[in-house]
Amino acid sequence: MGKFIVRGGRPLNGSVKIQGSKNAVLPIIAASLLNKGTCTLKNCPNLRDVNVAIEILNIIGAETTFSDHIIRTSCKQVKETVVPNHLATEMRSSIIFLGPMLARCKEISISYPGGCEIGPRPIDIHIKALKKMGAEIFFANEGILCCKAKELIGCEMNLDYPSVGATENIMLAAVYAKGRTIINNPAKEPEIISLQNFLKALGVSVYGAGSGRIVVEGCDEIDCDMEFDIIPDRIEAGTFMAAAAITEGDLVLENIIPGHIRPIILKMTEAGCQIQEEEDRLRIMAPKILKAVDIIRTSPYPGFPTDMQPQMTSILSVAQGTSIMIETVFDNRFGFSEELKKMSADIIIEGRTAVIKGVSELTGTYVKSKDLRGGAALILAGLKAKGETVVDGAVHIERGYDRIEDKLRSVGADIIKID
Numbered sequence: 017m018g019k020f021i022v023r024g025g026r027p028l029n030g031s032v033k034i035q036g037s038k039n040a041v042l043p044i045i046a047a048s049l050l051n052k053g054t055c056t057l058k059n060c061p062n063l064r065d066v067n068v069a070i071e072i073l074n075i076i077g078a079e080t081t082f083s084d085h086i087i088r089t090s091c092k093q094v095k096e097t098v099v100p101n102h103l104a105t106e107m108r109s110s111i112i113f114l115g116p117m118l119a120r121c122k123e124i125s126i127s128y129p130g131g132c133e134i135g136p137r138p139i140d141i142h143i144k145a146l147k148k149m150g151a152e153i154f155f156a157n158e159g160i161l162c163c164k165a166k167e168l169i170g171c172e173m174n175l176d177y178p179s180v181g182a183t184e185n186i187m188l189a190a191v192y193a194k195g196r197t198i199i200n201n202p203a204k205e206p207e208i209i210s211l212q213n214f215l216k217a218l219g220v221s222v223y224g225a226g227s228g229r230i231v232v233e234g235c236d237e238i239d240c241d242m243e244f245d246i247i248p249d250r251i252e253a254g255t256f257m258a259a260a261a262i263t264e265g266d267l268v269l270e271n272i273i274p275g276h277i278r279p280i281i282l283k284m285t286e287a288g289c290q291i292q293e294e295e296d297r298l299r300i301m302a303p304k305i306l307k308a309v310d311i312i313r314t315s316p317y318p319g320f321p322t323d324m325q326p327q328m329t330s331i332l333s334v335a336q337g338t339s340i341m342i343e344t345v346f347d348n349r350f351g352f353s354e355e356l357k358k359m360s361a362d363i364i365i366e367g368r369t370a371v372i373k374g375v376s377e378l379t380g381t382y383v384k385s386k387d388l389r390g391g392a393a394l395i396l397a398g399l400k401a402k403g404e405t406v407v408d409g410a411v412h413i414e415r416g417y418d419r420i421e422d423k424l425r426s427v428g429a430d431i432i433k434i435d
C-alpha cells in the first residue's frame with residue numbers, strides 16, 4: 017500500500033481544475049448497460065472505483081475503452097450475469113449493478129457488500145423496492161445475493177430513507193419495468209439529477225429528480241449512440257476548498273457548479289474564508305486564523321454532505337474556539353479522528369457527535385488512512401502540520417481522488433507519494 021509524505025506549512029496558491037464526479041459517473045457506467053448502442057462519457061475521473069466498474073461492465077459483456085477522461089462503452093449482448101466476488105467486494109457501490117442488470121437481463125448474482133470502515137452498509141431499502149417491482153431476491157451461500165425477475169412491474173413506493181444508491185437502483189430498474197414507477201422520498205443529490213439527465217439523453221421518460229417524487233415510464237429497448245458530460249465532483253471541490261482554508265491559501269477552483277456546494281461554501285464563510293463565485297469557478301481566500309463554527313450537522317442533500325465531514329473536522333481542529341460536528345448519515349464516521357489526535361488535535365467523540373477544540377498547531381507524525389474521506393482529512397492536516405506527516409493507506413484515498421498529490425503540488429504543497 018502506498019503512502020503520502022506531506023511537509024506542512026506552505027500556503028496553497030493558484031488554480032485547480034476539479035475532476036468529474038465519482039458518485040455521478042459510477043451509476044452512469046452501470047446505467048450504460050441499458051443501452052445496446054454506444055455511450056460516450058466525457059470528463060470521467062481516472063479512479064480505482066471507476067476502473068473496477070469498467071471491469072464489471074466488460075465481464076457482463078460490454079466493450080469499453082477509457083482514455084483522456086473519456087469512457088466509450090457499448091453492450092450489444094449480455095454474456096454473464098454473475099459479478100465476480102473480487103470485483104464486487106473491491107468497490108462498495110458495486111450494488112448499483114442490481115437495478116440495470118435486473119432490467120436488462122432479469123437476473124444477477126453479486127456478493128453482498130457487507131460493512132466497511134464508516135459503518136454497516138445495509139441494502140434493505142434497495143431490496144424492499146426491487147421486490148415490490150416483482151424481483152425475487154435471496155441469499156445463496158457465502159453472502160451471494162441472487163436476484164431474478166420474470167418481469168419488473170412499475171409501482172408507487174415510499175422510501176423509508178432517501179438513500180442515494182437505492183434511488184439510483186430503482187430508477188434504473190424502472191427503465192425496463194412495465195408501466196410507471198413512482199419513487200416518493202427519493203434522494204435529491206445532484207448525482208440523482210445527473211442520472212436522470214443521462215436517462216433522458218437515452219430517450220427515457222423520467223422526471224422529478226431533485227424533488228420529493230421521481231417518475232419513470234418503462235420502455236422496451238434502448239439502442240442509441242449518445243454523448244454525456246459527467247458533472248464536476250462537489251466533494252473534490254470541497255476538499256480543495258478545505259486545503260486552501262487550512263493552509264491560509266488563496267485558490268481558484270475551475271470546473272465547479274457553485275449551487276452543488278452551497279452548504280460547504282456557507283460553512284467555510286462562517287469559518288472566516290472569503291469566497292467569490294462565478295458561474296463555473298470559485299475563488300477561496302483563507303484568513304490567517306480560522307474561526308470555529310457553532311454546529312455542523314451532516315444530512316442528505318441539500319444538507320451538509322457527510323462526505324465532507326472528515327475534511328471539515330480537520331480544518332476546524334485548528335480554528336479558534338470550539339466547534340460541534342454531528343454525523344447523522346453514517347454510524348461510524350469519526351474513525352479518522354483518532355489519527356488526527358496523534359497529530360495533536362483536540363477532539364472528543366461522544367456517539368455521533370464530535371467536540372472539536374481548535375489548537376494552535378498540529379504536529380506531523382505517522383498516521384493511517386482507513387477510508388477515503390478520512391484519508392483526505394489526514395492529508396489536509398498534514399498540509400498544516402509542523403514537520404513531516406506520513407499518511408499510510410494511499411489506496412483508500414485514490415478511490416476518490418485522481419492524482420491528488422500532483423494537483424496539490426501544482427498549487428504549492430510539499431507532498432509526494434511513495435509505494
Ligand code: UD1
Pocket residue numbers: 038039040042109136137138139140141142143177178179180181182203207316322323345346347
Ligand atoms: C452514496 C455515496 C457516498 C455518500 C452517501 C451519502 C456513491 C457511490 N456513494 O452512498 O459517497 O457518503 O451516498 O451521501 O454515490 N441505508 C440503509 N439501507 C439501505 C441503504 C442505505 O440503512 O438500503 C443507510 C446507510 O447505511 C447510510 C445511509 O442510509 O447510513 C445513507 O446511505 P445511502 O444514501 O444509500 O449511501 P450510498 O448510496 O451507499
